[in-house]
Amino acid sequence: xxxxxxxxxxxxxxxxxxxxxxxxxxxxxxxxxxxxxxxxxxxxxxxxxxxxxxxxxxxxxxxxxxxxxxxxxxxxxxxxxxxxxxxxxxxxxxxxxxxxxxxxxxxxxxxxxxxxxxxxxxxxxxxxxxxxxxxxxxxxxxxxxxxxxxxxxxxxxxxxxxxxxxxxxxxxxxxxxxxxxxxxxxxxxxxxxxxxxxxxxxxx
Amino acid sequence: xxxxxxxxxxxxxxxxxxxxxxxxxxxxxxxxxxxxxxxxxxxxxxxxxxxxxxxxxxxxxxxxxxxxxxxxxxxxxxxxxxxxxxxxxxxxxxxxxxxxxxxxxxxxxxxxxxxxxxxxxxxxxxxxxxxxxxxxxxxxxxxxxxxxxxxxxxxxxxxxxxxxxxxxxxxxxxxxxxxxxxxxxxxxxxxxxxxxxxxxxxxx
Numbered sequence: 001x002x003x004x005x006x007x008x009x010x011x012x013x014x015x016x017x018x019x020x021x022x023x024x025x026x027x028x029x030x031x032x033x034x035x036x037x038x039x040x041x042x043x044x045x046x047x048x049x050x051x052x053x054x055x056x057x058x059x060x061x062x063x064x065x066x067x068x069x070x071x072x073x074x075x076x077x078x079x080x081x082x083x084x085x086x087x088x089x090x091x092x093x094x095x096x097x098x099x100x101x102x103x104x105x106x107x108x109x110x111x112x113x114x115x116x117x118x119x120x121x122x123x124x125x126x127x128x129x130x131x132x133x134x135x136x137x138x139x140x141x142x143x144x145x146x147x148x149x150x151x152x153x154x155x156x157x158x159x160x161x162x163x164x165x166x167x168x169x170x171x172x173x174x175x176x177x178x179x180x181x182x183x184x185x186x187x188x189x190x191x192x193x194x195x196x197x198x199x200x201x202x203x204x
Numbered sequence: 205x206x207x208x209x210x211x212x213x214x215x216x217x218x219x220x221x222x223x224x225x226x227x228x229x230x231x232x233x234x235x236x237x238x239x240x241x242x243x244x245x246x247x248x249x250x251x252x253x254x255x256x257x258x259x260x261x262x263x264x265x266x267x268x269x270x271x272x273x274x275x276x277x278x279x280x281x282x283x284x285x286x287x288x289x290x291x292x293x294x295x296x297x298x299x300x301x302x303x304x305x306x307x308x309x310x311x312x313x314x315x316x317x318x319x320x321x322x323x324x325x326x327x328x329x330x331x332x333x334x335x336x337x338x339x340x341x342x343x344x345x346x347x348x349x350x351x352x353x354x355x356x357x358x359x360x361x362x363x364x365x366x367x368x369x370x371x372x373x374x375x376x377x378x379x380x381x382x383x384x385x386x387x388x389x390x391x392x393x394x395x396x397x398x399x400x401x402x403x404x405x406x407x408x
Contacts, residue, residue, distance in 0.1 A: 104385070121325055121348050128346060140344015140355055144329050151344055159363035161385050169381050170374075177373050181308065181365050 013119050016147065017053040020117070024054075036083045038190065039112070042197050049204055051119040052127065060112045060154060060189040062086050062182045064094060064162075066103045077101065085183045088176050098163045105163035107178055109185040111154025112136075112193055118148045128152070130203060134195040154192060156185040217323050220351065221257040224321070228258075240287045242394065243316070246401050253408055255323040256331065264316045264358060264393040266290050266386045268298060268366075270307045281305065289387045292380050302367045309367035311382060313389040315358025316340075316397055322352045332356070334407060338399040358396055360389040 039059035047053050064080035079101075080094040091107070098105055118124040121141065127150055128139040137155035141148060160178050162170050170178075243263035251257050268284035283305075284298040295311070302309055322328040325345065331354055332343040341359035345352060364382050366374050374382075 121345075124345075125348050138342050138344070138355070138357065140342070140346045141325075141328075141348070142332060142344045144325050144345070151342070153342065157361070157363050158365070159361050160365070161362070161382060164381070169378055174373055174378070177368070178365060 010119065013117070016117065017047075020053055020055055021047060038083060039193065042193055042200075045197060045200055046114075046116060049200070051123040051204075053117050054114060055117055055149065056115045058110070058113050059083055059193065060156070060186060061110055062179075062186060063108050063110065064091065064105060065108065066101045066105045068103045077103070079105065085186060086179060088172075088179050091175065091179060092172075095163075095168060098168055099166050101163070102165055104161050107158070107160045107162050107182065109156060109158035109182045109189075111156045111185070111189045112152070113154070114150075114152045115142075116150045116152065118150055121148060124148050124150045126204070130199050131196060134192050134199055136192065136196070154189050156189045156192075158182050158185055214323065217321070220321065221251075224257055224259055225251060242287065243397065246397055246404075249401060249404055250318075250320060253404070255327040255408075257321050258318060259321055259353065260319045262314070262317050263287055263397065264360070264390060265314050266383075266390060267312050267314065268295065268309060269312065270305045270309045272307045281307070283309065289390060290383060292376075292383050295379065295383060296376075299367075299372060302372055303370050305367070306369055308365050311362070311364045311366050311386065313360060313362035313386045313393075315360045315389070315393045316356070317358070318354075318356045319346075320354045320356070322354055325352060328352050328354045330408070334403050335400060338396050338403055340396065340400070358393050360393045360396070362386050362389055 036059045039057055043054045043057060060083065062080075062082045063078065066077040066079065068075045079097050080091060082090070116127065118127065121144065124141050128141075131139045131152045135155050136152050138151070138153040140151060142151045143149040158178065158181055162168065162175070162178075240263045243261055247258045247261060264287065266284075266286045267282065270281040270283065272279045283301050284295060286294070320331065322331065325348065328345050332345075335343045335356045339359050340356050342355070342357040344355060346355045347353040362382065362385055366372065366379070366382075
């Protein structure tokens, strides 16, 4: 027997999905909010499945960022962002800005992060298990009130303090070493994205 | 109306809780598996609440670890672990081991991680929201098949490559700097644990 609550929930999910995908398309046409190319096929695949749609995403990025001690997000100062491999000279020219920053400055690699709406807790768990099987470290249902939202986060991270009190704390040699590490993590993160794509294609 | 499924679920939850807490107590008596003192009051508070019990935990730690490129956990080589503040000399004496390690070696701060069983998805989400309000970055339901398990992870991290190919890549000055950073993160992580304790006490 098909129950009424189930039908209403399904209608609401499909309506939300339509609105969310329309918004994404509109934003994607503007320069500012464009979805990074690397992750687009994965998002399109997820959005083609009837039980899921993506609400936000980042494919992974190399960043240089100044963080105040209390780490409130609104105080964060961004010095550099790249979703692709970087060269040492790209970073070096942005390090000039450090001379005006008192807070601790970090070079980071942040892995893929996805927020995905699901039709049910069971479907959400299925997706979490799939992500876990390709080596995503963190995955969980972060909201289950009005909508069921899954957060998936990659495993490849780097989090290196490089400056403090307007002073660079590392040598150029060491900078070269950590940029190589960051580029390696970017590559491994990409491999995991490809693997996740294949898993979803064959299993969901 | 109290429904039968609800009663059976509740009985199963209470039974699992009893078994899990008994196991924890037994392990805690041995030296090897002892729960870190810092987190004990928080675990006891959570376990005193009827809708929750803890299944595993780490209060946060400063580690030195060698990671092979593919990052499979079983290949990881641990060189140093501390759940408390560390002195530079403590780390230095463990760095001798680097001379025999070809893989990249990291100095890391890993924040608090908790796994908690909950009686329902609603109760799990309540706990996740509370954790989020004290600044825990990641929180989600990671399993909802037989048991509902919540994972909560702190926000304070550090992930610094310090050696590769049997060679230390950083100066003693920089080591001093990152150990200071690691100790600061440990302290902020502890502040968040205290805050979370107070929130649970007053809100759940």
